[in-house]
Amino acid sequence: MRILVAESEPPAAREKRRDSVGRSSGETFLKRLGDLAPDASCDRVKPADRGSRVPDAVGLEGYDAVFLTGSPLHLYEDTPETRREVDFMRAVFQSGTPAFGSCAGLQVAVVAAGGTVRAMQERREAGFARRIARQPAGEGHLLLDGRPPVFDAPAIHTDEVDALPEGARLLASNSVTRVQAAEIRHGNGIFWGVQYHPEISLREVAAALRRQSEDLIEHGLARDEQDVERHAALVEELHRQPDRRDLAWRLGLNEQVTDATARMTELRNFLTHLVLPTRSARGRA
Structure with a gap:
């Protein structure tokens, strides 16, 4: 199996994330795919970067x-990136190659197919993201196979x-964000995407909170940097000790987030239910 990871981060954001996690x-993504598809051959490209070499449609086939x-x-925003x-x-x-995206990855696919962000x-x-619930089109959809009717996610x-x-089909929503999961069929292709992050660990959640502490304070979700740090420290400790029921209780989380296998449900479903059948239909070994 050949997999291409398209890194949407521009260079400065990429380095900032590397500094934190x-x-x-x-x-x-490459690390998670190494766990889910250890025999796959994975490449990485950086489409947002100026001068970056990325395959065209023929190469993507x-x-x-x-x-x-x-x-x-x-x-x-209309920018070169x-x-x-x-x-x-x-x-x-x-x-026609099946694609999956999380967070901005979903938003890129939406805009490319004619939607808006x-x-x-x-x-x-x-x-x-709390209390994500299936919408009618999400009932029985294989992207959400194995998820309970309502769940949380990073x-x-x-x-x-x-x-x-x-x-496009709206698969899941919650009270904060209407489009939490969607299927998009456009041109020759099919895309499954989520607004949340099934690929990141709780350690990466904690790092993201720290990176965005100013925004959290500005929007009233935290009083000060110490407030953000206390919350991030709890999340990071739960990463180190995922069986700590007291920490999960304090954060209001269950196994859908604390268990790594459950957390990666959508990634696994995409590979199992869309990529492998499409691969067989193309006649690939």
């Missing part, structure tokens, strides 16, 4: 799956999908 968003990472890019990201995703759709204004999902974002493109 030792990995860029693309490197996190040689892959069995494409993964798009999260990013601080704002897809409603966002244009490069959207152009890459349009080539993915043209190639907007800022969340005063609302925030910081740390975890999430940090300040932007959201405004309008899904024509023909």
Whole structure:
């Protein structure tokens, strides 16, 4: 199996993330895919970077799956970085290669297929998206196979999908963010995506909270940096000791977040239920 990870982070954000957790968003995906598909051959490209070499639609046909990472890019802004990201995703759709994206990865696919993205204004999902529930189109959808009817997931974002493109299916929502999971069919391709982050660990959640502490304070989710640090320290300790029921209780979390296997449900489902059948249909060994 050949997998391509498209890192949506621009260079400065990539290095900032590496400084906090030792990995860029693309490197996190590579680590998770190494666990889920150890025999796969994985490549990484950086579509947002100026001068970066990325495959065109024909080149993308040689892959069995494409993964798009999260990013601080704002897809409603017309910048060279966002244009490069959207152009890459349009080539993915043209190639017919199945694709998955989380957070900004979902937003890139939405814009590439004709939908829109907007800022969340005063609302925030910081740390975890709570009480995500299936919508009618999500009942029985294989992206959510194994998830309970309502669940939490790691999430940090300040932007959201405004309008899904024509023909897309809304799979899951919560009270903060309407589009938490979606399927998009566009051109020759199919995309499954989520606004939350099934790929990140609780240690990475804690680091993201610390990186965004100023924003959390500005929007009234924390009183000061010490407040953010106390909360992040609890999340990080739960990463180290996932069986600590007292910590899970204090954070209001259950095994859907604390158990790594459950946390990666959507990644596993994408590979099992979309990539492998598509690969067989293409006649690949």
